[in-house]
Each structure stands twice: as structure tokens, then as C-alpha cells.
Amino acid sequence: MSIFNSLRDRLSKTRNNLVNRIKETISGKASIDSNTLEQIEEILISSDVGYYLSNKIIENVRTKMLNTKDRTSDKIIFDVVKSELKKIFDNNSTSRVSESNNQAKPYIILVIGVNGAGKTTTIGKLAYNYKEQGKKVLIAASDTFRAAASEQLEIWSERAKADIVISEKSVDPSAVAYEAIEKAHKEKYDVLLIDTAGRLHTKSYLMDELVKLNRIITKKLNRAPDETLLVLDGNSGQNAVVQSDEFSKTALITGLVITKLDGTAKGGIVFQIFEKQKIPVKYIGVGEDITDLQPFNAEEFISAIVDIN
Known part of the structure; x- marks a missing residue:
């Protein structure tokens, strides 16, 4: 096929x-x-x-x-x-970039989104994609709010054959990210994926925590994260539009990951979000397997849902 x-x-x-x-x-x-x-x-x-x-x-x-x-x-x-x-x-082909030097290592990707959107699985699949490219990959388990978040991420890191930083001492997400950045520098990792707590845009203290995390990363690196990916559930419909609006107020989102598109009849949400926010769609999730996170190709996506041949 x-x-x-x-x-x-x-x-x-x-x-x-x-x-x-x-x-x-x-x-x-x-x-x-x-x-x-x-x-x-x-x-x-x-x-x-x-x-x-x-x-x-x-x-x-x-x-x-x-x-x-x-x-x-x-x-x-x-x-x-x-x-x-x-x-x-x-008409909107320009991509958003942070002010970072994209040639610097480690290449740091901050992954954000609400609970249940598929952040943990997205990080595992991204790690697998980078490992397949021959990259040395580290994951930071900075979701210290949700019970079992680190354990789930550890399972995905094992599947992807990527290393992971889990802090047994600190419940401060910024401290975990800081420790992971130091390890990534010292041991010359190519890519560092930083998980964050799933947060509702209505929870101001968690959104403030995201601002703090960004500040810590920027101070440690002398640059912003190379990518900030917002993970959205393709099943969530108009809620995904609201989430992209609210998270954009707190973080410079450089790309979107739309998950669970294999399980929804409302995949048109991809167009609505992009048209409104002009944030590039970087990946789409089309299944549960570790290989089911695909780089987004607009022409292929449109043809797959519209062609009548």
C-alpha cells in the first residue's frame, strides 16, 4: 500500500x-x-x-x-x-521561528497542550522519529503535576530507545528541565524533548508555570526553545480553536501537532485553526503505533480527504 x-x-x-x-x-x-x-x-x-x-x-x-x-x-x-x-x-506559507540559533545543540523542543490531547504519546513518537534519523535523543519528564506522567513517558522513551531525565527529588518542572538541559549539553545530545504538565487554558497558575519554564530555558540556553509545539486533539472540534487562541497568548507556538485524526470525522479543524492562527501544522497523528506520527504535507492531506478518484 x-x-x-x-x-x-x-x-x-x-x-x-x-x-x-x-x-x-x-x-x-x-x-x-x-x-x-x-x-x-x-x-x-x-x-x-x-x-x-x-x-x-x-x-x-x-x-x-x-x-x-x-x-x-x-x-x-x-x-x-x-x-x-x-x-x-x-497564501500563508511562512513558518514561525523562535529567535534561537537552529544550528545549536541540543535542539530543544518544548511540548505543550491540555490533558488528554496526546502530549505523552507525541513526545514518544517524536523521539522515535529523531532516533530513526540517527539522532541522540533525550526526554525531560517535566510534567510533575500529573500522577503517573513520568512512568508513562518512561515507557514511551523505552519504545523509542531514547534516554530520559526523571527527577526523584524535585516537583518543580523548571528544575527538571534545567537538569535535562545540563545533561544534554554535557553528554552532547542532538535533541531534547521537554514534556510539560497538561494544563487547561483557564488555569492561570499553570499558564504562569509555562511562562516560568520558558524563562528558565531561555536563561540557561541564552536563547528561546528551538520549537514550541502545541498538541491538539483532532476530536475536540471548536475547543481546539479556543486552546490555540489561549496558548498563543502565553507561548510563541512555532508549530501544531494535531492528534487522533484517524478517529474523527471532523478533520476539517486543521484548516480552521491554520486559517485563523497561521501557525504551521508540523505533524498529524493518524494511529496509535509509534510510527503513526507523520510530518504534515498539506497537498497530501487535502487529496486524502477530498479527491473523488
Whole structure:
């Protein structure tokens, strides 16, 4: 099976919610009228593409319909959907970077997000990806708030064959990160992945802790973390949009990781978040296996959920 077909299979719930439902809506119609277009717009919105983008797509379909003789073909609709989704990424291709020197070692990645989004598994899978590239990888278990967080991360570090720093003495996340940075420098690690406590954006003391952690890292390195990745659950719908808004107020997010996309029919949330925040989507989670964290490719993602061939 090709990589594309594999991705298409993993995103089948979102694909079915879009492609199959649109086809069913059009099937048997003598022509695609205004009522049909409104139904299609509702399908797009239900896939969490977002109201503004869904409305824009339908208006473009309406315009194209006026200039074509064949008003029964679904090809026009899917061509416009694909074109508009691609424009989101084409028009906003600039990536966010921290003020760090990306050539410096260790390359430090801070991973943030709410509880249950998939932070721990994302760190394990990232560690595995870097190990596969021949990198020397260290993980810092800086989530000292949640019971069993370190134990779960240790299991993933073993799967990835990466080293881990777990502090038996300190419950201060910044202290754990500091210790890990010293070890990474001394033992010449290529990559340091720093876990953080899952925090609700409504918990101000935990958001303040994130600010402190960033400050400690920056002071120790004389530079900001090379990456700050926000992990979002693809199943969480509009909550993911709210989370990206709130975390952006506290941290310079350089990339998004959208997890659990294999289990949701609302994968359109990827487009809505990117369109609003202009934060690059770096990875998508499409399964539970350690190899199921994939670098995000916009064209492949769009084709996997929209192509009708």
C-alpha cells in the first residue's frame, strides 16, 4: 500500500463525512440548486471546516455554476473545495521561528497542550522519529503535576530507545528541565524533548508555570526553545480553536501537532485553526503505533480527504 493510500485510509472518517455525504446530497438531482448548495455548506461546517471558509467555498461553487452548462456534476464542487483548501496554505506559507540559533545543540523542543490531547504519546513518537534519523535523543519528564506522567513517558522513551531525565527529588518542572538541559549539553545530545504538565487554558497558575519554564530555558540556553509545539486533539472540534487562541497568548507556538485524526470525522479543524492562527501544522497523528506520527504535507492531506478518484 502506498503512503498516500495509507493516509487516505487513516483519514477515512473525515473523508466519508465530506465526500460521501456530498455525493449522496447531489445524487439523483436534475441540477445543483441553491437548496443543494446550502446542504453542502452544512456538511462542510459539520466537518469543522469553519463557517467562513465553508461559505467562501459555496459562493465560489455558485459562481462557477453560473458559467457552466453542466450543473449536475459533482466535479465542480470537489475541484473548488480542493482549490480553496490549498489556498489556505499557499497564501500563508511562512513558518514561525523562535529567535534561537537552529544550528545549536541540543535542539530543544518544548511540548505543550491540555490533558488528554496526546502530549505523552507525541513526545514518544517524536523521539522515535529523531532516533530513526540517527539522532541522540533525550526526554525531560517535566510534567510533575500529573500522577503517573513520568512512568508513562518512561515507557514511551523505552519504545523509542531514547534516554530520559526523571527527577526523584524535585516537583518543580523548571528544575527538571534545567537538569535535562545540563545533561544534554554535557553528554552532547542532538535533541531534547521537554514534556510539560497538561494544563487547561483557564488555569492561570499553570499558564504562569509555562511562562516560568520558558524563562528558565531561555536563561540557561541564552536563547528561546528551538520549537514550541502545541498538541491538539483532532476530536475536540471548536475547543481546539479556543486552546490555540489561549496558548498563543502565553507561548510563541512555532508549530501544531494535531492528534487522533484517524478517529474523527471532523478533520476539517486543521484548516480552521491554520486559517485563523497561521501557525504551521508540523505533524498529524493518524494511529496509535509509534510510527503513526507523520510530518504534515498539506497537498497530501487535502487529496486524502477530498479527491473523488
